Amino acid sequence: MAHYPAVARCQQNGHRGNRGTHHDQIPDSLALLNDNDLREDARRFAQKKLGMEGSQAERLVRAAFVARDANILTPVLGVAYNRLAHGEHDPVRFPLQVALEEEELEALMNERDKLFSERDIMKVTVVVCSAAFLQGHVQASFNSSSLYPKELGVYSLSGATDAENIGAQWALGGLNAVPWFAAAILGCTLAPVVNNLFGRKGAIAISASLILVSSIVSGLIPLFEKDYTWIDRWRLLFSIRIINGIGMGIKAVSTPILASETAIRFWRGSFILAWQLWVACGLMAGLLLNLIFAATIKSNDIVVSLMLGSPFIPAVLLLIFIWSCPESPRFYMQLNSKNYNPKKAYEELRKIRGSCELLALKDIYLLHKTIEEEHRMQQDTQRRTWGLFDLFTQTRLRNALISASTVALSQQLCGINVSAFYSGTLFLKSLGSKGNPIVTALGLSFGFGAVNFFCGLPAIKTIDTLVHAAAYAPGLGPIPFTLASESFPQSHREIGCACVISVNLFFAGLLSIFYPRISDVMTPPGSLGLFSGLTLLAWVLVYFLVEETRELSLENLYHVFSEPKGKFAHLKYRRLLYLGRRYLLRDKRAKDPADDEEGSFNLEGFEISAETRQGGTSVDGSRPVSHVDPRAPVELVHRGDRVR
Incomplete structure (x- = not known):
């Protein structure tokens, strides 16, 4: 089954459903792992960092797939497991790697829709x-x-x-x-x-x-x-x-x-x-x-x-x-610190996510990968x-x-x-x-x-x-x-x-x-x-x-703060001029400055163009991505009420 990596960063102004969104997640290193690499990486983390073996390690591998695919944005998959939890995904037409139990689907849905979805x-x-x-x-x-x-x-x-x-x-x-x-x-x-x-x-x-x-x-x-x-x-x-x-x-x-x-x-x-x-x-x-x-x-x-x-x-x-x-689980996930202890971090996550083991396993692996990526940057x-x-x-x-x-x-x-x-x-x-x-x-x-x-x-x-x-x-x-x-x-x-x-x-x-x-x-x-x-x-x-x-x-949040502050302030100034011309002077020809920043920095967030994805570079451009599926469809990118 083909894997569709979410290498395009999603805009932050898309269409909403309930409290959650279907796209508000900047892709992390998980999105660049194919099935085999993900399975191997998750199993290695389970064995070396968490001391898990056998069925325990396999449960973490299972959760790793959910972590990777839960927020993928493509015209085909939507937001995969989160859409599935809300009854918006067809697992027959587009089968996913992990078959979820009813209580796991409910837990995935509740984490988006309920403020206090977990007792602890x-x-x-x-x-x-x-x-x-x-x-x-x-x-x-x-x-x-x-x-x-x-x-x-x-x-x-x-x-x-x-x-x-x-x-x-x-x-x-x-x-x-x-x-x-x-x-x-x-x-x-x-x-x-x-x-x-x-x-x-x-x-x-x-x-x-x-x-x-x-x-x-x-x-x-x-x-x-x-x-x-x-x-x-x-x-x-x-x-x-x-x-x-x-x-x-x-x-x-x-x-x-x-x-x-x-x-x-x-x-x-x-x-x-x-x-x-x-x-x-x-x-x-x-x-x-x-x-x-x-x-x-x-x-x-x-x-x-x-x-x-x-x-x-x-x-x-x-x-x-x-x-x-x-x-805080993150307190025990500080790399190069004497406090680094993934086992304790997982124990704390189990307390916080007590109703569903899948959520705790998903979160500990996602936390591990995102902090690892942050550290690499x-x-x-x-x-x-x-x-x-x-x-x-x-x-x-x-x-x-x-x-x-x-x-x-x-x-x-x-x-x-x-x-x-x-x-x-x-x-x-x-x-x-x-x-x-x-x-x-x-x-x-x-x-x-x-x-x-x-x-x-x-x-x-x-x-x-x-x-x-x-x-x-x-x-x-x-x-x-x-x-x-x-x-x-x-x-x-x-x-x-x-x-x-x-x-x-x-x-x-x-x-x-x-x-x-x-x-x-x-x-x-x-x-x-x-x-x-x-x-x-x-x-x-x-x-x-x-x-x-x-x-x-x-x-x-790395990419949100990675651009020069002067450039951000200048774009906000241009945006203010645009709003004045468009809504005060009623000039319909006024051009939104966000439209001038194709494939890079703009007022609402960041995106990586389809050319970058097909060219085989990672989100930050620092290393080639050898396992990105070139057949992956171009992602939808939202700009306010417009979809390009």
């Missing part, structure tokens, strides 16, 4: 949501306690001079900024090392422990530090928040990586979105809890103590949930200083860094985190002194947190079906952590994600320290106007510098 993936989801909830709860703690500057030791007493009041504003900003600076500079720097030593689970557990301890100590300071001067209380809180920030930095890097590495690629965006969505939920819940404290307790010291100490509760829950969570890479130098010297890594950092910066430019950090202060200044302004300000802040959370829910649906830019607004910024965790290859994922998130957290620190003074000088309406202008700047940066990554496997 819920354990990972609970950990991701708990870690994000903790992050939001800590933000609520900082936000609410800022309404009690005297109890924090940063408020000038009555009769203070203007200089003393300005100093108090900077002191409050510094107290709120130090955890973010510590997270960006110390936490994100330590995160790759901690991840390498203890894995994703271990890193999250360590970060939760740091936040747990720092929250308890912070809560005790207003109760037991009554005889010290105010400045001493400020110094103690300042020091403790450094520890808190280190924990938040490690957690902010490790959790999105765990989510992205365990999620099924069709649902990776929705899965990682849980991070930002549950940050918003934690913020909402924390503000509600703090509102109850302020409304029911008369002693300000006790109120502040409870506000500062309450994050220890979600920290304890996170430590409990992480215990039963599976480790970067075979000359030297990991210096944890790969930090490579992020600035290699085109693929530099482009990923620019794209992800642009989105991370844009989240801060839009000002949403200023509202998350200082919504109480913002409302307090607007309310004046009528009634109980602190309780009212906390009530309005809770309303803000609720809007943040509930408006993020639609992004679960849209983030994998629309471009990331379109999903950015509903979640008030769900994309930075998504893009940071998925843009980098396995060899540089920890350090790349750490650098991007450090950008996000560092600018969060800058906003925290400067906003009290900005708000005082410009007034709240003026400061909101400032961030409106910065939001427009963020839109421009995202449009020209950020590529699309939807529904591609992590290892297949």
Whole structure:
């Protein structure tokens, strides 16, 4: 039976069915293996790497054929096994190598159509949501306690001079900024090392422990530090928040990586979105809890103590949930690493894919081949200083860094985190002194947190079906952590994600320290106007510098970031001119710049022409492909609504 290799990269704008697509997969090295080579390669991997023999090895060979053919795109086969699972393929007219059982067909269908198709993936989801909830709860703690500057030791007493009041504003900003600076500079720097030593689970557990301890100590300071001067209380809180920030930095890097590495690629965006969505939920819940404290307790010291100490509760829950969570299989598949252990990776996949052995075998082999291909493309890479130098010297890594950092910066430019950090202060200044302004300000802040959370829910649906830019607004910024965790290859994922998130957290620190003074000088309406202008700047940066990554496997993002960033930005500029002429000026003769880039780079993705396929070169042009069937039909390539 002839094998039809999918050597043409598919466009990312084709026709959809349900949640999955019939083509959104850049071909990997599997597509270039004929039946005999695939059988031999899979059997060798099973025996040498997984210690399988006999029928076990043959089951992996069987799964390897499913991995190769599941996403092949040709006019004849469609998407082979995935089409078969959906009842759209005729196995009689076009027989496939593997006959699937009914439960295997159902499992293949569910992985595309159901977000939580596997039971144990819920354990990972609970950990991701708990870690994000903790992050939001800590933000609520900082936000609410800022309404009690005297109890924090940063408020000038009555009769203070203007200089003393300005100093108090900077002191409050510094107290709120130090955890973010510590997270960006110390936490994100330590995160790759901690991840390498203890894995994703271990890193999250360590970060939760740091936040747990720092929250308890912070809560005790207003109760037991009554005889010290105010400045001493400020110094103690300042020091403790450094520890808190280190924990938040490690957690902010490790959790999105765990989510992205365990999620099924069709649902990776929705899965990682849980991070930002549950940050918003934690913020909402924390503000509600703090509102109850302020409304029911008369002693300000006790109120502040409870506000500062309450994050220890979600920290304890996170430590409990992480215990039963599976480790990331990709953590054990890092080539040239002491952690490399395909057997453990397969064991973790069996936990995640517990309902169907075929899926676990398919995924471990697919993971092996794609990481192997990724490693081959970067075979000359030297990991210096944890790969930090490579992020600035290699085109693929530099482009990923620019794209992800642009989105991370844009989240801060839009000002949403200023509202998350200082919504109480913002409302307090607007309310004046009528009634109980602190309780009212906390009530309005809770309303803000609720809007943040509930408006993020639609992004679960849209983030994998629309471009990331379109999903950015509903979640008030769900994309930075998504893009940071998925843009980098396995060899540089920890350090790349750490650098991007450090950008996000560092600018969060800058906003925290400067906003009290900005708000005082410009007034709240003026400061909101400032961030409106910065939001427009963020839109421009995202449009020209950020590529699309939807529904591609992590290892297949190499080609998305391989073209020069200047060329991408230039094409986006031409695309903008085209859209203006076509839809504003109604010029039907305007030519889409994507049509000028036949067989190579274009605005939506990449493709390899039929001539390249028939000429016998691989997708990246680096080696001949001796076993490509020249009888293979020319693949359909989608361009928006057009099929060529």
